[in-house]
Amino acid sequence: MVTKLKQVLFREFKKSETKHHELNYLFWECTTRCNLNCRHCGSDCSKDSFYKDMPLDDFLKALDTIESPSENFTVVLTGGEPLLRKDIEICGREIRKRGMRWSMVSNGYLYDNEKHISLLNAGLGALTISIDGLESSHNWLRNNDKSFERVDNAIGLAASSSRLNFDVVTCVNKRNFQELEEIRKYLIQKGVKAWRLFTIIPIGRAKEDDEMFLTDNQFIELMDFISESRTRNDIDVKFSCEGFVGKYELKVRDSNFFCRAGINIGSILIDGSISACPNIDRTFAQGNIYKDNFFSVWQTKYELFRDRSWTKTGKCAECEDYKNCQGNGFHYWHGEKKNVLVCHNERLKKTTNR
Amino acid sequence: MKRDWKRKIIGGLCLTSIAFVFQACYGTPQDFGNDLLIEGHVKSKKTGLPIKGIKVSVADKVQYTNTDENGKFSFYMEKIQNPKIKFTDIGSTENIFFLNKDTIVTIKDSVLMSKQPKVYLNIELENK
Numbered sequence: 025m026v027t028k029l030k031q032v033l034f035r036e037f038k039k040s041e042t043k044h045h046e047l048n049y050l051f052w053e054c055t056t057r058c059n060l061n062c063r064h065c066g067s068d069c070s071k072d073s074f075y076k077d078m079p080l081d082d083f084l085k086a087l088d089t090i091e092s093p094s095e096n097f098t099v100v101l102t103g104g105e106p107l108l109r110k111d112i113e114i115c116g117r118e119i120r121k122r123g124m125r126w127s128m129v130s131n132g133y134l135y136d137n138e139k140h141i142s143l144l145n146a147g148l149g150a151l152t153i154s155i156d157g158l159e160s161s162h163n164w165l166r167n168n169d170k171s172f173e174r175v176d177n178a179i180g181l182a183a184s185s186s187r188l189n190f191d192v193v194t195c196v197n198k199r200n201f202q203e204l205e206e207i208r209k210y211l212i213q214k215g216v217k218a219w220r221l222f223t224i225i226p227i228g229r230a231k232e233d234d235e236m237f238l239t240d241n242q243f244i245e246l247m248d249f250i251s252e253s254r255t256r257n258d259i260d261v262k263f264s265c266e267g268f269v270g271k272y273e274l275k276v277r278d279s280n281f282f283c284r285a286g287i288n289i290g291s292i293l294i295d296g297s298i299s300a301c302p303n304i305d306r307t308f309a310q311g312n313i314y315k316d317n318f319f320s321v322w323q324t325k326y327e328l329f330r331d332r333s334w335t336k337t338g339k340c341a342e343c344e345d346y347k348n349c350q351g352n353g354f355h356y357w358h359g360e361k362k363n364v365l366v367c368h369n370e371r372l373k374k375t376t377n378r
Numbered sequence: 379m380k381r382d383w384k385r386k387i388i389g390g391l392c393l394t395s396i397a398f399v400f401q402a403c404y405g406t407p408q409d410f411g412n413d414l415l416i417e418g419h420v421k422s423k424k425t426g427l428p429i430k431g432i433k434v435s436v437a438d439k440v441q442y443t444n445t446d447e448n449g450k451f452s453f454y455m456e457k458i459q460n461p462k463i464k465f466t467d468i469g470s471t472e473n474i475f476f477l478n479k480d481t482i483v484t485i486k487d488s489v490l491m492s493k494q495p496k497v498y499l500n501i502e503l504e505n506k
Contacts, residue, residue, distance in 0.1 A: 049401075049402055051402065096409070098406075102404070120454070123493065125409040125411055127405075127407070129405065137440070141441055144441055145453035147454040149410075150406040150408060187455070189408065266403045282400070285402070301405070303403070
């Protein structure tokens with residue numbers, strides 16, 4: 025009864041958020057160059073990107089179109105690997121000059137003591153570093169023998185900062201699945217306070233590699249692992265907001281599933297495209313900063329993000345949980361968009377009912 | 379303003395106050411701006427000229443920066459009430475050496491509470 029009531033209220037909350045669509049969170053895909061060649065990369069990033077890094081001035085022109093940024097408005101630098109940009113601190117300072125905050129997603133490879141200090145000096149406020157297993161499985165996934173050693177150092181530095189709102193993310197796959205408890209202990213020992221777990225999206229390089237994807241039983245075990253870990257108070261473990269997980273909803277994260285792509289989350293991609301999260305199918309772009317006013321696009325477009333009724337197709341058409349899920353994460357709609365790429369809820373139900 | 383109240387009431391009723399704190403799937407946690415900007419310049423007490431290459435650091439923290447050719451420095455640091463900032467000559471000029479200086483910065487509550495807290499320091503160093 026209480027759960028049902030909470031769901032009803034949360035749906036009202038989502039409606040209100042959608043109607044007002046305040047921009048709180050802006051991804052900037054500042055480079056698509058990357059120093060690693062990860063097996064699970066959804067964007068097929070490589071050392072030599074087809075695109076040049078977006079000039080800072082081009083991004084700032086778009087940023088300056090935002091009228092009265094919201095209170096906790098944050099620009100999230102992502103890539104590729106943002107630390108490959110030589111001007112990353114200048115980018116950060118320019119964002120801060122505008123009264124906005126900035127954060128960064130990194131693979132940690134170039135995050136050494138000197139970089140840690142220069143980024144803090146430039147007003148970095150939040151950071152996410154990814155680690156995908158203990159040494160051998162992390163290095164395997166990253167295709168780099170030194171990757172673990174480097175990220176281990178980066179995690180130690182970031183966790184030591186009382187200024188940074190820092191978390192670690194892990195893409196769970198068949199190879200690191202058995203290591204989760206060990207990774208948890210390792211992160212606690214490193215002083216990490218928050219750990220987010222993902223599954224891998226079947227796009228980009230990952231698509232053809234079966235080792236990337238958990239079986240249905242493993243997925244349930246992952247939910248149980250997160251749920252159980254959250255009852256201990258040694259580290260804040262959660263499942264990412266990638267999808268609706270039915271009966272596990274409030275057991276594996278703090279809040280009900282709510283894909284805010286295009287509702288509170290926007291992005292400026294490497295080619296100037298205006299969209300939401302960078303892993304969303306690029307055909308959903310709503311405009312381009314090189315010909316459109318960014319904020320005007322945010323205010324007046326994004327219809328497909330804010331009215332998701334079009335996702336009631338394929339397996340979502342008859343789903344009894346649709347009203348709480350609304351088509352799962354937006355990034356699971358690719359290609360023809362006739363069917364959702366992954367349904368977490370279906371996997372859970374299917375396995376539980378066996 | 380009206381909308382903010384409505385938002386908070388509905389969010390609160392959901393019994394999930396953290397409804398307002400979110401992060402995109404592949405993004406970072408949100409930053410709640412728990413820092414302040416320390417800016418300033420360093421000059422010679424004797425000549426009044428700016429000093430380049432003075433190390434400006436925060437006591438008991440890893441952060442530091444160096445003054446530029448105009449004696450200026452600027453960095454963000456964790457918001458604390460009375461930070462101790464240290465000025466150390468690490469080889470500013472070939473023939474002159476400056477005495478190190480520690481300054482406890484008293485920051486008013488009104489500054490700390492402001493949206494973008496900022497402090498400007500004018501520092502003079504004496505010759506050794």
